[in-house]
Amino acid sequence: MKNLLAAVLTFLTAALVLVVAIVTSGEGQRSEPSASDSVESGGAKKLATAEPGSERQPEWTPRTSDDPALAGMVWIPPGTFTMGALDSFADEFPPHEVTLDGFWMDSTEVTNRQFQAFVEATGYVTMAEQPPKLRSLQPDSELANRQILPEFNQPGSICSLQLRSRADVDPGKGAYSWWQYVPGANWRHPEGPESTIADRMDHPVVHISWLDAQEYCRWAGKELPTEAQWEYAARGARSGQTYPWGNERNPDGRWMTNIWQGEFPIEDTGDDGYRRTAPVASFVANAYGLHDMSGNVWEWCRDYYQPEYYSESPAQNPPGPSSSFDPQEPGIIKRVQRGGSFMCSDQYCIGYRTTARMKGEEDTGAFHTGFRCVVNRSESGTQP
């Protein structure tokens, strides 16, 4: 029972992670990283690499497969690229060359419809639908003996509340003014028990923990992408560019991704057309045929999170570190999240950049966190 406490802590730490991320980014206002001198080569000859700084779309025709197991997926060609950034947040440093085998990747985030098929086939119950338990504490964590507060000791998940004005932001609570644990919130009820996904079946599923995503992948015969696969795919062969489509956030004044516009966290004006999740593929795909690699929802990667992993990462198909370590919360097991979400604004979380890294407790989702899958096979569909 004492572990129930930890579940609350699980939530709290997840919220704290968000807070920290937001605060960290908020310090921010830092200029977004400039294009580095990375070289990106997509093995295939048909792929012409864009010049750094160029907004020109790389020449590549997305490949799909007739194999039903690869439906909805696109081929990501083998290649070498520079992962990370020179002038950005500390955990994106150092930029380093990585070579990857080719793989298949979902062209969109996993939708409510897809996740529902999984649940109907298996009877799976997500973490947010279960009574809180301790699942993501390191074995030697000091948090193991804490008590779970009663208000957190019921199924639920983390949501961002709608604030009315800047006065609603309690300086003492900081980001907890808007991030709150909502009993009854889960993938079927994204904003709490009264909300529904009935008209959102083609939106990305949310409130999915890393452990939930693993179960979906197992059922689907897929895997979560490694962090290196995710970044390589998101770049879409654009060398060292800030976004999957180039260096300009709003080319020709257009919004290219579902993020937050307006004063954060008071009012999202929805200038991009969406105030929360958008249907997948509402925005243009990158050169590989991948939609929403920036914005919409954070996407889980397979890797444990360690901020300094890039300093020791192997150059060939890096698998991520062998264990988790976040100095901000060393007792918690965390996995990498990528891509930013509809909650990311240029005032705070600029996580929609291609190199931006986030972390989350592996047993905890939130209303802006989902995932997509990969299949590690050759272009012809055979096992590597």
Ligand SMILES: [Ca+2]
């Ligand atoms: Ca938006």
